[in-house]
Amino acid sequence: MSESTVQSLSRGRTRALKNFLRQFLGHGGAQLGLLCLVLFLVMAAVPNILVGPLQTAINATGDFLASPSSQHLLGTDEVGRDVLNLVVHGARISLTIALLATVISLIVGTTVGMTAGYFGRWVDDWLMRLTDFFFVMPSFVLALVITPVVLEVMGRGGEILGFRPSLFVIIVVIGMTSWAFVARIVRSQTLSLRERTFIDRARVAGSSNLSIMVRHILPNLVPQIAANGALVVAGAIYVETSLSFLGLGDPLQPSWGTLLSLAQSAGAASAGAWWYLGAPGLCVLTVSLSFVLIGNALDDTFNPRRRVIP
Amino acid sequence: MPDTADFLRLEKLQVHFPIQGGLFDRVLGRPAGTVRAVDGIDLDVGRGEIVALVGESGSGKTTVGRVITKLAHPTGGRLLFEGHDMTSERGASALRPYRHRVQMIFQDAYQALNPRHTVFDIVAEPLRSLRLVKNDTQLAERVSEALASAGLNPPGDFFARFPHELSGGQRQRVVIAGALAVRPELIVADEPVSMLDVSIRSQILQVLVDLRDKHNMALLFITHDLPLAWLIADRIAVLYLGRLVEIGRADDITFNPRHPYTVALSNATPKVRVGVSHIDLPALEGEVPSAARIPKGCRFHPRCPMAIDRCRQEDPPAVEVGPQHMSACWRAGEVKARSELLGVARSSSVEPLERRLVSSLVKDRCRSSISAEAGVPDLPDPIRGP
Numbered sequence: 143m144s145e146s147t148v149q150s151l152s153r154g155r156t157r158a159l160k161n162f163l164r165q166f167l168g169h170g171g172a173q174l175g176l177l178c179l180v181l182f183l184v185m186a187a188v189p190n191i192l193v194g195p196l197q198t199a200i201n202a203t204g205d206f207l208a209s210p211s212s213q214h215l216l217g218t219d220e221v222g223r224d225v226l227n228l229v230v231h232g233a234r235i236s237l238t239i240a241l242l243a244t245v246i247s248l249i250v251g252t253t254v255g256m257t258a259g260y261f262g263r264w265v266d267d268w269l270m271r272l273t274d275f276f277f278v279m280p281s282f283v284l285a286l287v288i289t290p291v292v293l294e295v296m297g298r299g300g301e302i303l304g305f306r307p308s309l310f311v312i313i314v315v316i317g318m319t320s321w322a323f324v325a326r327i328v329r330s331q332t333l334s335l336r337e338r339t340f341i342d343r344a345r346v347a348g349s350s351n352l353s354i355m356v357r358h359i360l361p362n363l364v365p366q367i368a369a370n371g372a373l374v375v376a377g378a379i380y381v382e383t384s385l386s387f388l389g390l391g392d393p394l395q396p397s398w399g400t401l402l403s404l405a406q407s408a409g410a411a412s413a414g415a416w417w418y419l420g421a422p423g424l425c426v427l428t429v430s431l432s433f434v435l436i437g438n439a440l441d442d443t444f445n446p447r448r449r450v451i452p
Numbered sequence: 453m454p455d456t457a458d459f460l461r462l463e464k465l466q467v468h469f470p471i472q473g474g475l476f477d478r479v480l481g482r483p484a485g486t487v488r489a490v491d492g493i494d495l496d497v498g499r500g501e502i503v504a505l506v507g508e509s510g511s512g513k514t515t516v517g518r519v520i521t522k523l524a525h526p527t528g529g530r531l532l533f534e535g536h537d538m539t540s541e542r543g544a545s546a547l548r549p550y551r552h553r554v555q556m557i558f559q560d561a562y563q564a565l566n567p568r569h570t571v572f573d574i575v576a577e578p579l580r581s582l583r584l585v586k587n588d589t590q591l592a593e594r595v596s597e598a599l600a601s602a603g604l605n606p607p608g609d610f611f612a613r614f615p616h617e618l619s620g621g622q623r624q625r626v627v628i629a630g631a632l633a634v635r636p637e638l639i640v641a642d643e644p645v646s647m648l649d650v651s652i653r654s655q656i657l658q659v660l661v662d663l664r665d666k667h668n669m670a671l672l673f674i675t676h677d678l679p680l681a682w683l684i685a686d687r688i689a690v691l692y693l694g695r696l697v698e699i700g701r702a703d704d705i706t707f708n709p710r711h712p713y714t715v716a717l718s719n720a721t722p723k724v725r726v727g728v729s730h731i732d733l734p735a736l737e738g739e740v741p742s743a744a745r746i747p748k749g750c751r752f753h754p755r756c757p758m759a760i761d762r763c764r765q766e767d768p769p770a771v772e773v774g775p776q777h778m779s780a781c782w783r784a785g786e787v788k789a790r791s792e793l794l795g796v797a798r799s800s801s802v803e804p805l806e807r808r809l810v811s812s813l814v815k816d817r818c819r820s821s822i823s824a825e826a827g828v829p830d831l832p833d834p835i836r837g838p
């Protein structure tokens with residue numbers, strides 16, 4: 143009895159999942175976005191196989207700021223490192239920063255937004271005040287505040303959870319400044335979900351507030367969280383770039399943002415070294431865009447009614 | 453007659469909602485007023501009894517049901533269950549024993565089911581939350597049993613379905629199964645059939661009546677349909693603007709109403725037989741006043757064809773007008789004479805199709821009402837019509 147129950151239950155879930163995947167993968171934007179994303183994920187996974195070990199000023203092989211040639215497909219930087227090599231190695235750092243920051247942002251944003259929307263009243267008032275505070279806080283201001291604290295506590299050479307302090311700061315700062323966006327969306331959705339009759343039914347069934355939030359509200363928030371999560375990743379990649387201009391980047395482990403700021407300070411623009419600025423810039427754009435495409439496709443799949451509106 | 457004394461009792465129950473005023477009011481700090489959704493109700497429901505709560509839209513029926521199921525908090529009065537004061541009990545864990553015994557069926561079955569849960573999870577939820585089962589085998593048994601009692605056979609076929617894969621009638625059965633699963637002693641059913649096709653109504657009603665017959669379950673049946681209330685209930689309570697205006701045995705309320713509002717309500721139900729003149733009270737005029745502006749005196753007076761000066765000044769108390777029969781009207785005694793000739797009209801006010809479908813119920817009812825009410829002339833055969 144119970145075995146067949148479990149089987150038929152999982153069959154129902156699998157069917158729902160298959161339906162979802164078929165719709166999602168049939169979406170043109172999703173296909174393009176996923177294709178780009180897979181390329182970058184491969185880069186991030188095995189950079190050494192693709193372009194060899196990360197070049198530094200010591201093992202640099204080329205001329206200074208040489209333009210693209212058959213040896214250096216994307217030219218070289220001001221100390222002779224191969225830009226292709228740097229960009230491929232940068233993928234891992236950039237994606238790690240963006241994804242971890244997004245995870246922080248989604249967890250904090252969903253928890254705060256759902257709690258505020260579900261409990262309402264003073265809980266809502268205070269949590270939304272907090273949210274507004276973080277919503278308007280510019281990420282570089284937060285970075286300026288947090289960096290010295292982290293460096294003081296950890297020391298410049300230390301590692302936090304396997305990250306160098308500067309990377310850690312970037313991840314935390316992006317996470318802290320982007321959750322407010324998620325919290326607002328989650329809250330407004332929770333406000334309307336809370337009024338649905340199935341929440342009343344759950345209450346009559348004896349479910350606690352926590353279990354109502356986790357079992358009833360959260361699953362209905364998944365579409366919003368997924369769609370906006372993709373947008374948060376896109377934003378995080380941009381913010382990482384701008385934070386690198388503050389000097390928060392790590393020259394020894396350059397991300398795309400760090401590369402852009404290095405190119406900027408090396409005068410790549412005035413020297414006409416378009417490849418040095420263009421390569422990391424294009425990567426930032428492509429990855430952000432593919433996450434936006436995926437986010438929109440998720441949104442479309444979850445809200446079939448909105449598909450008719452162009 | 454079931455023992456009504458110590459099962460469920462509402463005492464002077466009051467639910468007032470504050471009106472959210474505009475910005476102007478809030479700046480001046482003045483309260484925008486209150487909606488008196490429920491305004492002093494006394495009601496008993498006995499073990500195994502079916503009580504129908506009847507009233508127009510906005511009369512506060514749902515709010516009463518939500519107070520009983522602890523979804524709304526009263527602003528006054530008391531809710532007693534077996535003599536225990538449940539008025540201020542809060543919190544899921546404190547309410548667990550109560551939830552185990554009192555369940556609810558919701559009006560809109562589509563809204564009442566979480567679109568992301570399977571039927572199994574939906575029906576299993578109260579069993580899990582209230583910790584009524586020890587293991588998964590037991591859980592599956594109880595869920596199957598509940599689905600089967602609600603008429604979903606074979607139950608296993610429905611376990612893995614999602615609400616959107618069910619018809620409206622099946623959805624309502626799932627809602628009912630969820631309430632049944634815990635084997636409650638009282639179910640509040642808020643218009644359980646109003647959104648359903650006529651052909652499915654009778655089946656659902658049959659499920660509810662069977663519950664009482666088999667498990668001695670009490671039912672508070674909320675409806676705006678007086679004939680339907682008569683079909684299913686032992687007693688009927690008529691609600692107008694948050695107050696009970698009349699309460700009594702189903703047959704008394706239907707064939708021998710003692711409140712002008714009840715008379716008007718039954719006049720408003722469609723008549724199938726032509727030529728049967730109904731009561732000589734004119735039909736209801738005007739709209740139901742808003743629960744935010746309840747008229748002074750008798751709250752029904754602006755629409756009452758029998759209103760006198762006293763009605764505009766003094767609120768009539770509920771007075772006994774017969775055995776187990778109360779009416780809150782200054783002129784309750786006079787309503788009787790006028791409505792006596794109405795038996796035929798009343799009895800045929802049930803739509804024939806519906807009547808045919810609930811024929812077994814109707815036959816029972818008709819028989820008992822004939823024997824009980826000597827004043828009512830022969831009733832037409834419910835199946836073949838007059």
Ligand SMILES: Nc1ncnc2c1ncn2[C@@H]1O[C@H](COP(=O)(O)OP(=O)(O)OP(=O)(O)O)[C@@H](O)[C@H]1O
Nearest residue numbers: 469487489508509510511512513514515516676743
């Ligand atoms: N949460 C609330 N806040 C403010 N007013 C409310 C609230 N719930 C109900 N009301 C008001 O209380 C009154 C009674 O509502 P209720 O839903 O109990 O009526 P009802 O008899 O169930 O009507 P219907 O037949 O339309 O379901 C209405 O005027 C309604 O607007």
Ligand code: SF4
Nearest residue numbers: 750753756763781782
């Ligand atoms: S008290 Fe007066 S107004 Fe109210 S119902 Fe009776 S007759 Fe009508």
Ligand SMILES: [Mg+2]
Nearest residue numbers: 513514515642
């Ligand atoms: Mg209602």
